Amino acid sequence: xxxxxxxxxxxxxxxxxxxxxxxxxxxxxxxxxxxxxxxxxxxxxxxxxxxxxxxxxxxxxxxxxxxxxxxxxxxxxxxxxxxxxxxxxxxxxxxxxxxxxxxxxxxxxxxxxxxxxxxxxxxxxxxxxxxxxxxxxxxxxxxxxxxxxxxxxxxxxxxxxxxxxxxxxxxxxxxxxxxxxxxxxxxxxxxxxxxxxxxxxxxxxxxxxxxxxxxxxxxxxxxxxxxxxxxxxxxxxxxxxxxxxxxxxxxxxxxxxxxxxxxxxxxxxxxxxxxxxxxxxxxxxxxxxxxxxxxxxxxxx
Amino acid sequence: xxxxxxxxxxxxxxxxxxxxxxxxxxxxxxxxxxxxxxxxxxxxxxxxxxxxxxxxxxxxxxxxxxxxxxxxxxxxxxxxxxxxxxxxxxxxxxxxxxxxxxxxxxxxxxxxxxxxxxxxxxxxxxxxxxxxxxxxxxxxxxxxxxxxxxxxxxxxxxxxxxxxxxxxxxxxxxxxxxxxxxxxxxxxxxxxxxxxxxxxxxxxxxxxxxxxxxxxxxxxxxxxxxxxxxxxxxxxxxxxxxxxxxxxxxxxxxxxxxxxxxxxxxxxxxxxxxxxxxxxxxxxxxxxxxxxxxxxxxxxx
DNA sequence: AGGGGATATAAACGATGTCTATGATAAATT
DNA sequence: AATTTATCATAGACATCGTTTATATCCCCT
Numbered sequence: 001x002x003x004x005x006x007x008x009x010x011x012x013x014x015x016x017x018x019x020x021x022x023x024x025x026x027x028x029x030x031x032x033x034x035x036x037x038x039x040x041x042x043x044x045x046x047x048x049x050x051x052x053x054x055x056x057x058x059x060x061x062x063x064x065x066x067x068x069x070x071x072x073x074x075x076x077x078x079x080x081x082x083x084x085x086x087x088x089x090x091x092x093x094x095x096x097x098x099x100x101x102x103x104x105x106x107x108x109x110x111x112x113x114x115x116x117x118x119x120x121x122x123x124x125x126x127x128x129x130x131x132x133x134x135x136x137x138x139x140x141x142x143x144x145x146x147x148x149x150x151x152x153x154x155x156x157x158x159x160x161x162x163x164x165x166x167x168x169x170x171x172x173x174x175x176x177x178x179x180x181x182x183x184x185x186x187x188x189x190x191x192x193x194x195x196x197x198x199x200x201x202x203x204x205x206x207x208x209x210x211x212x213x214x215x216x217x218x219x220x221x222x223x224x225x226x227x228x229x230x231x232x233x234x235x236x237x238x239x240x241x242x243x244x245x246x247x248x249x250x251x252x253x254x255x256x257x258x259x260x261x262x263x264x265x266x267x268x269x270x271x272x273x274x275x276x277x278x279x280x281x282x283x284x285x286x287x288x289x290x291x292x293x294x295x296x297x298x299x300x301x
Numbered sequence: 302x303x304x305x306x307x308x309x310x311x312x313x314x315x316x317x318x319x320x321x322x323x324x325x326x327x328x329x330x331x332x333x334x335x336x337x338x339x340x341x342x343x344x345x346x347x348x349x350x351x352x353x354x355x356x357x358x359x360x361x362x363x364x365x366x367x368x369x370x371x372x373x374x375x376x377x378x379x380x381x382x383x384x385x386x387x388x389x390x391x392x393x394x395x396x397x398x399x400x401x402x403x404x405x406x407x408x409x410x411x412x413x414x415x416x417x418x419x420x421x422x423x424x425x426x427x428x429x430x431x432x433x434x435x436x437x438x439x440x441x442x443x444x445x446x447x448x449x450x451x452x453x454x455x456x457x458x459x460x461x462x463x464x465x466x467x468x469x470x471x472x473x474x475x476x477x478x479x480x481x482x483x484x485x486x487x488x489x490x491x492x493x494x495x496x497x498x499x500x501x502x503x504x505x506x507x508x509x510x511x512x513x514x515x516x517x518x519x520x521x522x523x524x525x526x527x528x529x530x531x532x533x534x535x536x537x538x539x540x541x542x543x544x545x546x547x548x549x550x551x552x553x554x555x556x557x558x559x560x561x562x563x564x565x566x567x568x569x570x571x572x573x574x575x576x577x578x579x580x581x582x583x584x585x586x587x588x589x590x591x592x593x594x595x596x597x598x599x600x601x602x
Numbered sequence: 603a604g605g606g607g608a609t610a611t612a613a614a615c616g617a618t619g620t621c622t623a624t625g626a627t628a629a630a631t632t
Numbered sequence: 633a634a635t636t637t638a639t640c641a642t643a644g645a646c647a648t649c650g651t652t653t654a655t656a657t658c659c660c661c662t
Contacts, residue, residue, distance in 0.1 A: 003383060006307035007650095021609065034651050036609060046383075047390040049581035055608055055659035062396065062446075062583045063389050070382030074375040081371030082304060082347075088364050089348040095363065145363075278628095280350035282363045308619095322640065335620050337640060342619095356628035356639050579659090 004045050011038040012050065013075045016068045020057040092122040094284040099128045099135035100148035103227035107247040108163070108271055109148055112292055123284045131200055139276055145285035150202055151272040161289065163271035164296050167245045168203055170194075170260040171252070175237030183261045186216040193239035195230055196220035207242055207266065214264070231257070305346050312339040313351065314376045317369045321358040393423040395585040400429045400436035401449035404528035408548040409464070409572055410449055413593055424585045433503055440577055446586035451503055452573040462590065464572035465597050468546045469504055471495075471561040472553070476538030484562045487517040494540035496531055497521035508543055508567065515565070532558070 015024040015035060025035040043050050050064035060068055087093035096116070100109065105127055113125060128135075128144055135147040136155065153160050170189065172179060179192075190211070196218070197204045211218040221239055224230050231248055234241035235256050251257040273289055275281060281289070316325040316336060326336040344351050351365035361369055388394035397417070401410065406428055414426060429436070429445055436448040437456065454461050471490065473480060480493075491512070497519070498505045512519040522540055525531050532549055535542035536557050552558040574590055576582060582590070 003311065003379070006311045006379065009379065010304065010307045022607085030650090031652060032609075033611080033653085036611090037650075040610090046386045048386055048584060052580050053609055053658095054579070055606095055661090057608065061581055063386065066385055066389070067382055070378050070385065074378035074382070077371050077375035077378070078304070078307065078310065081368055081375070084367055084371065085347045085349055085364065088367070278355070279353050280362055283349060323638090331619095332621055333640075334622085334642080337642090338619075341641085354627095354640055356630095358639070 004042065008038050008042045009071050009074065011035055012042055012067070013071050015039060015051070015058060016060055016064065016071075018057075019059065023057075087122065088283050091120040091284055091287060094120075094123045094282060095126060095145075096123055096282070096284040096288055097126040097128070097144040098146055098148060098288075099130060099138045099144040101131075102129045103244070103247060104148050104150075104271065105129065107227070107244070112288070112295065116288055116291060120284070120287075132202055136274070139274060145275070145282055146289060147274040149272055149274060151270045153272055153274060157277055159275045159277040161273045161275075161293065163273055163292065164246075165268050165270050166247075167268045168207065168242060168266050169245045170240050170242055170262070171231075171234050171245075171248055171257045172240045172260050173235040173237045173257055176240065176260070179260050180258050183263050185263050186211055186214050186218075189240070189260065189262065190216050190218060193221040194218060195222040195224060195233050195239040195241040197227070197230060197242070198223055198225045203244070203269070204242070206269070210266070305343065309339050309343045310372050310375065312336055313343055313368070314372050316340060316352070316359060317361055317365065317372075319358075320360065324358075388423065389584050392421040392585055392588060395421075395424045395583060396427060396446075397424055397583070397585040397589055398427040398429070398445040399447055399449060399589075400431060400439045400445040402432075403430045404545070404548060405449050405451075405572065406430065408528070408545070413589070413596065417589055417592060421585070421588075432501055437575070440575060446576070446583055447590065448575040450573055450575060452571045454573055454575060458578055460576045460578040462574045462576075462594065464574055464593065465547075466569050466571050467548075468569045469508065469543060469567050470546045471541050471543055471563070472532075472535050472546075472549055472558045473541045473561050474536045474538045474558055477541065477561070480561050481559050484564050486564050487512055487515050487519075490541070490561065490563065491517050491519060494522040495519060496523040496525060496534050496540040496542040498528070498531060498543070499524055499526045504545070504570070505543070507570075511567065 011024060011028060011030075014027050015021050018024050018027070021035045021039065022032045025032045028035065039051060046067075048063045048067075049061055050067060051058040052061055084093065098105075098109070105113075116123075117125060126144075128138060130138065132147075132149045132153070135144070135149060136153075136158070138144045139147050140157065148163075150166070151160065151162065172192075176192070196207075208218050222233060224233065227243060227247055230241040230243050231251060233239060234243075235251065240260055245252070245259065248257055252259065273292065275285070275289070312325060312329065312331075315328050316322050319325050319328070322336045322340065323333045326333045329336065340352060347368075349364045349368075350362050351368060352359040353362055385394065399406075399410070406414075417424075418426060427445075429439060431439065433448075433450045433454070436445070436450060437454075437459070439445045440448050441458065449464075451467070452461065452463065473493075477493070497508075509519050523534060525534065528544060528548055531542040531544050532552060534540060535544075536552065541561055546553070546560065549558055553560065574593065576586070576590070
């Protein structure tokens with residue numbers, strides 16, 4: 001009933017392949033009697049003579065030949081499997097599936113992805129963009145390995161690692177130059193045309209809530225679906241955009257945008273890398289997260 | 302360098318298939334810790350986590366899934382191999398390849414072949430006819446499992462089992478009724494038209510030699526290539542045929558042929574079943590020979 | 603004939619895999 | 633929320649099974 005010890009097939013395969021029990025023994029780092037014994041076990045279990053023994057080695061019998069034709073296939077698959085696994089281990093192969101927002105991909109993850117891909121060109125990178133809840137469900141159903149979102153996240157099933165800290169702020173272009181050196185109250189800010197990210201963004205919800213706590217209503221004149229557009233519209237003078245300061249570092253430096261300061265500090269938020277708690281990560285995902293952590297720690301000093 | 306113990310793949314396959322280490326343990330007649338340990342070995346050897354462990358069993362990881370896709374194939378081939386071998390053992394499958402002369406096939410082997418085929422319809426029967434030397438080389442090159450010929454055979458590489466004894470004789474039809482109750486000398490016989498089997502037949506060579514020893518030349522008027530024709534020609538009165546008595550038993554009994562008696566006894570000869578010495582027989586061949594031996598022993602009393 | 607190379611056999615040994623017992627954790631049940 | 637009942641993990645003792653060493657046997661080749 002129970003199947004034969006698979007290990008015997010390995011011995012059989014090598015013996016048949018080399019036509020010699022002694023030879024097979026060498027390949028297997030065993031002694032010849034051990035191989036002889038293994039073959040005998042196979043033969044006894046099957047009730048079939050597999051080899052013709054003669055003075056210069058062994059030859060497959062009719063039945064042995066048939067067995068070999070099957071075992072050869074099996075052996076090849078196992079060899080392939082082991083190669084593939086070795087590839088995974090050395091990351092010459094594999095997949096890295098990340099969920100996040102487009103802006104985080106572009107402004108936060110991109111450099112990591114570039115160097116990762118450079119080091120491990122064999123690993124395929126799959127990016128899925130979506131809202132935080134969408135990303136969380138992707139994680140839970142196993143279609144992505146990790147999610148990159150803005151904190152805080154409170155979900156007991158998730159393991160969250162903190163990344164760099166980001167600071168949101170309001171920015172404007174030259175049309176609002178009058179505001180360059182002023183410090184506004186919330187109340188005053190709401191007098192200006194505001195450009196916000198689309199309604200379901202967490203950052204937007206947070207800032208709206210913050211204003212409401214102070215009795216202000218932050219009502220956008222324009223709603224956009226991409227951070228790039230928020231920047232572009234602000235530069236063109238269409239309003240004051242609410243963006244992440246780190247994502248507009250270039251524009252702030254070159255002066256095409258300036259920060260509209262408020263008399264209250266907007267709370268900073270951190271980037272979080274989410275994975276499923278107690279679910280092992282793929283080799284590639286593990287390596288990727290490690291790289292991010294080391295970099296971020298370095299940049300945090 | 303060295304490959305992983307194949308046995309671990311069996312454990313892995315069943316664990317993945319059932320999604321439970323405990324379940325796999327039951328299938329393998331092992332305990333759960335044993336399976337747990339086996340999987341751990343695989344994982345450590347490969348440097349890859351294969352399963353996600355949770356409270357209701359195990360699930361394959363990304364990498365585990367890839368491994369499984371290979372191992373599944375291998376497992377299936379091994380299963381097929383074991384089935385096939387079981388078929389060989391039970392002779393639901395296999396081949397029986399016999400070399401011999403057409404006359405022995407028809408008059409000697411046919412009943413055995415019939416009952417064998419009846420018992421083991423799954424075993425394919427291949428008959429190859431040829432001269433004794435041809436059959437011997439077929440045997441030595443492995444294209445047949447056994448040869449059925451007239452003895453004696455002297456070849457140290459061959460294992461020869463004796464079958465039933467056959468007696469050659471001269472037979473004639475009604476046209477030679479004058480000879481029915483006479484006993485001829487060799488000299489006298491040669492006065493009649495003789496019909497012999499073709500030149501390269503061993504039986505013919507033997508009888509020609511026998512006559513020559515007595516100073517007679519046995520010169521055929523007709524040469525034929527088939528025993529059936531020898532019988533037919535004799536019945537039609539075209540001459541006196543040299544045939545095996547057992548092969549014309551029916552004709553002798555019904556009187557359409559009668560034996561032409563000589564004053565010297567023609568030496569009997571035995572049927573021999575040849576196999577290669579020290580070369581294992583296929584299951585089917587072994588079984589077939591056994592059947593013949595038992596039958597022949599019975600009929601020898 | 604005899605040497606060399608192959609496999610077979612036997613018995614002692616030892617590594618490896620297996621088991622028992624126990625612990626930890628999470629889901630299902632109450 | 634507490635309890636029960638699955639699951640898998642771990643540790644250490646044990647025993648099996650495979651391995652080795654030593655020797656025999658056989659066949660081929662010179």
